[in-house]
Amino acid sequence: MQAIPCVLMRGGTSRGPVFLANHLPSDPAQRDELLIRIMGSGHELEIDGIGGGSAQTSKVAIVSTSPHPDADVDYLFVQVLVNQRRVDTAPNCGNMLCAIGPFAIEHGLVNAKSPVTRVRIRNLNTHTFVDSEVMTPKGKVRYDGATCIDGVPGSAAPIKLTFLNAAGAKTGSLLPTGNVRDVFDGVSATCIDMAMPMVVVHAHELGKTGYESPTELDADLAFMARLEKIRLQAGLAMGLGDVSNMVIPKPVLLSAARNGGSLNTRYFMPHNCHRSLAATGAIGLASACAVPGSVAHEIFPVDGPALIRLEHAGGQIEVSLEPAEDQRPETMRASLVRTARRLFTGDVYVPSISR
Structure with missing residues (x-):
């Protein structure tokens, strides 16, 4: 059995494991196959993995320090399909994005400031940049708070996300067909x-x-x-x-x-x-x-x-x-407030040979 360090996090109304990039294979095909086995993809309940049997809970985030001068960390989102043994890395996920700032701070990728730390994130799926403002009183990530978001029970600390260059994230154009309708x-x-x-x-x-x-x-x-x-x-x-x-x-x-x-x-x-x-x-x-x-x-x-x-x-x-x-419209900035929570930290175990 292969043990891989990960943190299971709720980000917004989504949930999934967050990995450091250097803990996963650098080859995309090997990485994707490993993630399929980690999540239990190919079964409606993902019973032999840690996926939740829903598209909202079968998500993976991969984080590393960024070489880009305008970013602190790089974030790759992986949507692991539930009923098919397949992944999709075409889109970004803004809900899992909420978890990236706290994860980066707690893993020493970004130095915390008090009372708020700004984490500059580059999304590798869409090559867009997002500023994440995380509550860090006394230099520690705070998860508890009074902010409520619909779709998640209870309340938590707010995380503000500001999308800086989101227009044309995948197609290069706000209106990719050239038409409004x-x-x-x-x-x-x-x-x-x-x-x-x-x-x-x-x-x-x-x-x-x-x-x-x-x-x-x-x-x-x-x-x-x-x-x-x-x-x-x-x-x-x-x-x-x-x-x-x-x-x-x-x-x-x-x-x-x-x-x-x-x-x-x-x-x-x-x-x-x-x-x-x-x-x-x-x-x-x-x-x-x-x-x-x-x-x-x-x-x-x-x-x-x-x-x-x-x-x-x-x-x-x-x-x-x-x-x-x-x-x-192409140059407007949009921001929203979400919440996140660290659920557990540990190792996920994967059979070395798929069954």
Whole structure:
């Protein structure tokens, strides 16, 4: 049995092990196979690994010091599929991103300051930069606090994430098709790449209210098949090629808010509906409100600084938008507050030969 040091952490509404890069194989194929065995991928319960049997709990973060002058640490996100023995390193994960700052400080990759430490993170999946502000009174990471986020019970210390250059994270363009609106399978959609490539549609165009539960949406197989058809067409139009084996772009249903928020959302991962909302998805959807003519702008138009409250199946998430001097949507900065918690530290054991 091979023992590999790791820290199991909750980041936002996600959970997974966090590794130092030098504890894993440098060869990507060997690394990915090892992570598949660590998580127990290929079984719906991930019973022979430490994955949680859900896309939200089958995530891995890999951290190292960064050679880039504008970053302290590099972060690679790995989405380990549950039912398939496969991984995807195309997207970033903003929820697991919440765990990177505390992990980096506690492992000596960044020197702590009091009362707050800024950790400059470069995401290797998307080559974007994010500032993470971690509470560190007396130079120690603080996890307990009064901040609550929907989708997670209890409260914890706040972690503020500011996305610095999120536009065109994977495609090189905020609007990768060159259009504010496209039509796929007879449905009007906005394809946007801001922290996360997404194809955004009005829920009613697919015969939904947008207020259905994730379980109800997942159970509607005809709807899910049509949503996948739209996603595949959008992937081609966005320059991503055949996305049938990729988890991007993410399909999103939008509708009017009904609980005091700005927008109501149903975000797909992409083959099941998220029980809340991805942090990167929240950044992109809030930013879409500032793009005239977009599906999001039609529901909740934004011009200038704004606080966007995005309703989801588990509650709400808030995103602050701050336009740059040129007032272009591509250069705006978006930030949000999440929480994280260290769950355990130890070694994960992996059979040296897969069974």
